[in-house]
Amino acid sequence: MTRTAIQKPDYEAELRKAGVRITRPRRIIVGILTDTEDHPDALEIFRRAVAIDSSISLSTVYRTMKLLEGLGAIHRHAFEGGPSRFEQAGGDHHDHLIDIETGDVIEFKSDRIEQLQNEIARSLGYDIVHHRLELYGRKCKVK
CATH class of the missing domain: 3.30.1490.190 (Ferric-uptake regulator, C-terminal dimerisarion domain)
Structure with a gap:
């Protein structure tokens, strides 16, 4: 049994391809997603983003996550007993x-x-x- 290796995604490219403007808050959010190796929920992503730029709103995090999910760039998981958590899409099945x-x-x-x-x-x-x-x-x- 092996733990899976994670390849870094290019979320900005996915958003650009879909015609979405890359604002500073979105750039920070996708940077957090790119660098994370865990499965954060939206609130955790928000906490990490606000530590970089206090003007980022929770609604911006939710909208960005929804956009990325709609593009198939991330997967949403509703693990039992907790909030929805996110991970990059693609890669090997695990x-x-x-x-x-x-x-x-x-x-x-x-x-x-x-x-x-x-x-x-x-x-x-x-x-x-x-x-x-x-x-x-x-x-x-x-x-």
Whole structure:
């Protein structure tokens, strides 16, 4: 089982291609998204943006996230018990393990899990066209 590697996206190019103007607040927001390796929610993105420029509004963050999601540049995840969180789209398929105590989201890839899912779908007469696996857990206590 491996953790997935993240390739840096070019969100500004995606927005320009869609004819969206790149304002200073948007540039800051996409810079935060480009540099992040976690799965922040909109409020966390807002906190990081305001630390750079206090004039950025939460609504600007929401609008920018909605634009990027609509362009297919980011994915929105609604992990159980929390606000929607975001990650870059594209790249290799991966699954998520969510730490229920810290909220940390760990990306991983398992060929065994993928093979088992395909076997199950085939045995039921289906081909998988899309799936999302989310595991919820807490760190094992060492004795």
